[in-house]
Amino acid sequence: MSANDLDKAEQGAAEKLNKPENGSPEDGKAADGGLDADEVEPKLAPFAGMGKEELLKVSSEPFWVYLRWTLLILFWLAWIAMLVGAIVIIVTAPRCAPRPELQWWENGAFLRVFTRSFKDSDGNGIGDLKGIEEKVDYLKELNVKSVQVSPVYATANFTDVDPVFGTIADFDSLVATVHDKGLKLVVDFDPNHSGVDHPWFVQSAASKANDNTFKDYYVWADGVGGNPPNNWLSVTGGPAWNYSAVRDQWYLHTFQPEQPDLNFRNPDVRAAVKDALRFWAAKGVDGFRLTSAKYLVEDAALTNEPANPNFSGQPGEYDSLSHPYTTNLDETHSLLQEFRTTLDEFAKDGDSYRLLVTDVMDTNIRQVVKYYSSNGTREADITLNYNLLGLQGGGDKPGNKTFGTIQSWLDNLPDGKRANWMIGSESSSRVGGSLYARAANLLLLLLPGTPIAYYGDEIGMADVNGLSTSPMQWNNTDNAGFTNPGVTPWTPLSQNYTTVNVGTQKQDDSSFLSMFMAAAKLRDEAAFQWGGFSNALTTDNVVSFKREHAGATSYLVAANLGGAAASQDYTAAGLPEEGTVVLSSGMNRKDEKLKLNNVMLQPGEALVLSY
Structure with a gap:
């Protein structure tokens, strides 16, 4: 570049510094009050980070390699430890006892x-x-x-x-x-026993002499001086023996004379x-x-x-x-x-x-x-x-x-x-x-x-x-x-x-x-x-019990069998502060929330509460 060209470039730069940015007096200072070029701070370019080559160079340094491997190993050790801990908790935690299979006569009412x-x-x-x-x-x-x-x-x-x-x-x-x-x-x-009309008894009564198959199907005995064989009594009262003129012996009847007892000593x-x-x-x-x-x-x-x-x-x-x-x-x-x-x-x-x-x-x-x-x-x-x-x-x-x-x-x-x-x-x-x-x-x-x-x-x-x-x-x-x-x-x-x-x-x-x-x-x-059964708070007039099973809703059952109203404090027996009525004897209190420290029961009233 010639000396003449250099002078022109410097003159143009000076003019640019003295001129407002948008050419407006309000946006810049007047030429006679403007700053010298040496007073203007230069604008810094934004930080662009390291380039690829520089980054690869740094990452290859031993310190950073060691740090990365250390953090990676610690992460996986922590993850494995948490997994092992969860398994241990699951295995060792107390479990609910398995529910036994109930037979058909055990799981419902007759x-x-x-x-x-x-x-x-x-x-x-x-x-x-x-x-x-x-x-x-x-x-x-x-x-x-x-x-x-x-x-x-x-x-x-x-x-x-x-x-x-x-x-x-x-x-x-x-x-x-x-x-x-x-x-x-x-x-x-x-x-x-059978009835006296049963063929077994009819043949047994006639068998003392002819000794047929049914002779000993019933309990027979000789009397004592015209009286029964012993002092046994019928459940309905009076002697448990009745005389058969056909057989000339007495037969046992624990209940009515029309119901002779079978002899189970006979195979x-x-x-x-x-x-x-x-x-x-x-x-x-x-x-x-x-x-x-x-x-x-x-x-x-x-x-x-x-x-x-x-x-x-x-x-x-x-x-x-x-x-x-x-x-x-x-x-x-x-x-x-x-x-x-x-x-x-x-x-x-x-x-x-x-x-x-x-x-x-x-x-x-x-x-x-x-x-x-x-x-x-x-x-x-x-x-x-x-x-x-x-x-x-x-x-x-x-x-x-x-x-x-x-x-x-x-x-x-x-x-x-x-x-x-x-x-x-x-x-x-x-x-x-x-x-x-x-x-x-x-x-x-x-x-x-x-x-x-x-x-x-x-x-x-x-x-x-x-x-x-x-x-x-x-x-x-x-x-x-x-x-x-x-x-x-x-x-x-x-x-x-x-x-x-x-x-x-x-x-x-x-x-x-x-x-x-x-x-x-x-x-x-x-x-x-x-569920288990245990006393809740039974008193002179109120019978009450708990039915509880692990992992399931628990229930309090209470009934006032006395002649006067009764108030019961079940919290004193270890029950929670509140229960919900699921069933009442009068069918008129369902879903009521009751404070269990003051459960009022009228004479003859029964409640079932969940808690």
């Missing part, structure tokens, strides 16, 4: 049906098999899982239906219908009765309730029984004697074990297990629970618990007494056996009609084990003329829908059937029936199926 009084299908005033079949849908709606039917076989034939109740074909149809609805059928079977009798069990099991019966179980075998020596020192009634009454020689003999347990083995034949090849229930009715709990097993050998799956029969409130300390009765049965129950409960039967007064009837049924259905409800209790039926076997009240029409209009039922109806009946209560969400169905459905919850 309803006991007194066949003669349930439903008459043919208009003769007597309930029958077809009548039960007509009402199977109702049984399903109740949320019960099994129906238990009173005896329907003929007293003259252990393998036929009493004509009063129908035919074998009717029985087969009932079994099929019950099973189609997903229910189970349990029937009563009383092997202790032919044992075989014949086991064949009868096989007959009904082959027809699809799911279980058997063996009534009179404790009377099956008697002392072979016919030893006189001792007086009962605690008895204060009239001579000749059954309880005037103790009964060590006619009840609960070891041979009875051996016989029941044979029956259990017989029924197990039907649990093979995928067929359903056959339930065995023993009806003992003994006040000695330890004696009753022996019927679950003896000498380590299985007998009954259920031995009936009568200790809550006729459960009523009122009186002296009903809360503590009721809980004590419950706990006593549970304390004596053998390991691995499931409890059962009843508050009604044909042999006791109903709880219906009582202020405490709803609470009693709610307790029945929510105790641990298998509840066995009694027909009519689900709607609050009461005794009629002191009997608990009045006809079922289906609706408010003539004869309560039990039998045809104009027909006289075999036993009187309750006069309250126009208001206390199934049809009316089905339409009322607050009815006794609605409460029963809701409680039976609540049993499906894990806490009631598998």
Whole structure:
């Protein structure tokens, strides 16, 4: 470049510095007040980082290589440590105990049906098999899982239906219908005796001289000076012996003279009765309730029984004697074990297990629970618990007494056996009609084990003329829908059937029936199926307990069986501050949030709260 060109370039740069950026006086200074070129700070270019080559050079330095590998190794070590820790926590953390598989008789309620009084299908005033079949849908709606039917076989034939109740074909149809609805059928079977009209007895009574096959099918003995063989008493009172002029001997009848006792010391009798069990099991019966179980075998020596020192009634009454020689003999347990083995034949090849229930009715709990097993050998799956029969409130300390009765049965129950409960039967007064009837049924259905409800209790039926076997009240029409209009039922109806009946209560969400169905459905919850049972806060008047199962909703069940309102502080018993009502006896408090430090219960009221 020439010197002349250089001078021109310097002159142009100077002019540019003295000129405003946009050529406006406001945006720059006037030429005469402008800055010298030396006073203008140069503009810096933005930082662009290192170039690729420079970056690669730096990253290859040993320090940065070492740092990268160190961080990478630490990351993977931390990740592996967290994974191992999670596995250890999962493996070592306490687990919920596995829920045992429940058998069909363990996971739902039973309803006991007194066949003669349930439903008459043919208009003769007597309930029958077809009548039960007509009402199977109702049984399903109740949320019960099994129906238990009173005896329907003929007293003259252990393998036929009493004509009063129908035919074998009717029985087969009932079994099929019950099973189609997903229910189970349990029937009563009383092997202790037959009727005097049974061919076995007719031939046995005539066999002392001709010594036929049936000679020893029954318990026969010679009298003593024209009197019975010993002092044994009938359960119904008076001598347990009846004289047969045909045979010129006395036969034993633990119950009525028309019901002679079979002789189970005779192996032919044992075989014949086991064949009868096989007959009904082959027809699809799911279980058997063996009534009179404790009377099956008697002392072979016919030893006189001792007086009962605690008895204060009239001579000749059954309880005037103790009964060590006619009840609960070891041979009875051996016989029941044979029956259990017989029924197990039907649990093979995928067929359903056959339930065995023993009806003992003994006040000695330890004696009753022996019927679950003896000498380590299985007998009954259920031995009936009568200790809550006729459960009523009122009186002296009903809360503590009721809980004590419950706990006593549970304390004596053998390991691995499931409890059962009843508050009604044909042999006791109903709880219906009582202020405490709803609470009693709610307790029945929510105790641990298998509840066995009694027909009519689900709607609050009461005794009629002191009997608990009045006809079922289906609706408010003539004869309560039990039998045809104009027909006289075999036993009187309750006069309250126009208001206390199934049809009316089905339409009322607050009815006794609605409460029963809701409680039976609540049993499906894990806490009631598998959960533990423990006292919550039982007092003189209030019985209350907890049902809890790990990982499931817990429940408090409380019932006031006293005559006055009661307030309970359940937080003092370790329960949380608040609970939610899921069911009440009056069906009027659902979803209420209650403070558990002040739960108020009216007389006869029961609540179920979740927490």
